[in-house]
Amino acid sequence: MKAYLTRRYMFSASHRLHSDEMSPEENVATYGKCNNPYGHGHNYALEVTVSGQVDQSTGMVCNLADLDGFVHQHVVERFHLRNLNTLSEFQQAVPTTEALCQVLYDILQRGFRAAHLEKIRIEETMMNSFEYSGREERIR
Amino acid sequence: MVYLTRKAEFAASHYYHNPAFSAEENQRIFGKCNNPNGHGHNYTLEVTVKGEVDPRSGFVVDLKQLKEILNREVLDAMDHRFLNKEVPEFSTRIPTTENLAIAIWQRLAPKLKAAQLHRVRVYETPDLFVDFYGEA
Numbered sequence: 001m002k003a004y005l006t007r008r009y010m011f012s013a014s015h016r017l018h019s020d021e022m023s024p025e026e027n028v029a030t031y032g033k034c035n036n037p038y039g040h041g042h043n044y045a046l047e048v049t050v051s052g053q054v055d056q057s058t059g060m061v062c063n064l065a066d067l068d069g070f071v072h073q074h075v076v077e078r079f080h081l082r083n084l085n086t087l088s089e090f091q092q093a094v095p096t097t098e099a100l101c102q103v104l105y106d107i108l109q110r111g112f113r114a115a116h117l118e119k120i121r122i123e124e125t126m127m128n129s130f131e132y133s134g135r136e137e138r139i140r
Numbered sequence: 141m142v143y144l145t146r147k148a149e150f151a152a153s154h155y156y157h158n159p160a161f162s163a164e165e166n167q168r169i170f171g172k173c174n175n176p177n178g179h180g181h182n183y184t185l186e187v188t189v190k191g192e193v194d195p196r197s198g199f200v201v202d203l204k205q206l207k208e209i210l211n212r213e214v215l216d217a218m219d220h221r222f223l224n225k226e227v228p229e230f231s232t233r234i235p236t237t238e239n240l241a242i243a244i245w246q247r248l249a250p251k252l253k254a255a256q257l258h259r260v261r262v263y264e265t266p267d268l269f270v271d272f273y274g275e276a
Contacts, residue, residue, distance in 0.1 A: 006268070057158055058234065060238060
């Protein structure tokens with residue numbers, strides 16, 4: 001039987017929203033306080049949802065130790081207590097949480113093999129969150 | 141179609157062990173969860189049902205009835221129990237969060253009349269939950 005397993009991780013990072021393609025005025029109009037040149041930070045919560053048949057010999061969709069190990073190595077250790085603007089992924093792209101969703105989804109999609117990646121969800125603050133499943137259609 | 145979610149909490153203990161595996165395999169796959177004395181969690185259960193709104197009552201389902209079904213079928217059987225030893229499903233299945241969501245679905249689905257079961261979500265901790273939609 002198919003089940004969906006979701007695990008939640010925390011990391012903190014700083015960023016500045018600024019596009020080189022916009023004038024200074026346009027940047028301020030678009031990004032407001034987030035355009036502050038010194039940046040600011042968030043405590044991000046990342047939820048990773050994987051799916052698959054429940055293996056009856058283990059009762060699991062995938063071993064949580066494998067998922068935790070992957071996310072710690074490839075996400076938490078790379079993004080926690082970092083300035084997102086300094087990372088290779090954000091040299092061309094503005095580090096909005098939309099863009100962060102796509103970056104983290106791609107990391108998991110490319111590297112995590114133990115179960116099917118269903119979607120990820122990132123809370124930037126308690127008041128806003130973003131979901132990405134690599135697809136056009138609505139996430140359930 | 142409207143979706144309605146009811147929440148419930150229960151506390152239970154469990155451990156993970158497959159008698160078909162060697163002691164070493166059990167330890168390697170299940171780690172600390174393999175301790176035969178068990179350990180416990182405060183589980184949160186979210187049951188989502190769906191249906192059309194009854195024009196007379198304005199309800200998808202009578203919440204009081206849904207609560208009674210949850211209490212009888214799930215909480216009475218699982219709250220403050222050792223899942224491996226006291227809940228029949230887990231004499232043959234390992235009481236992981238995945239199997240718990242499936243077992244709760246199988247207990248509830250036949251008992252719900254007015255509304256259709258849509259999703260069972262079981263939180264083992266605030267950082268880990270499983271969704272089951274009745275899919276094969």
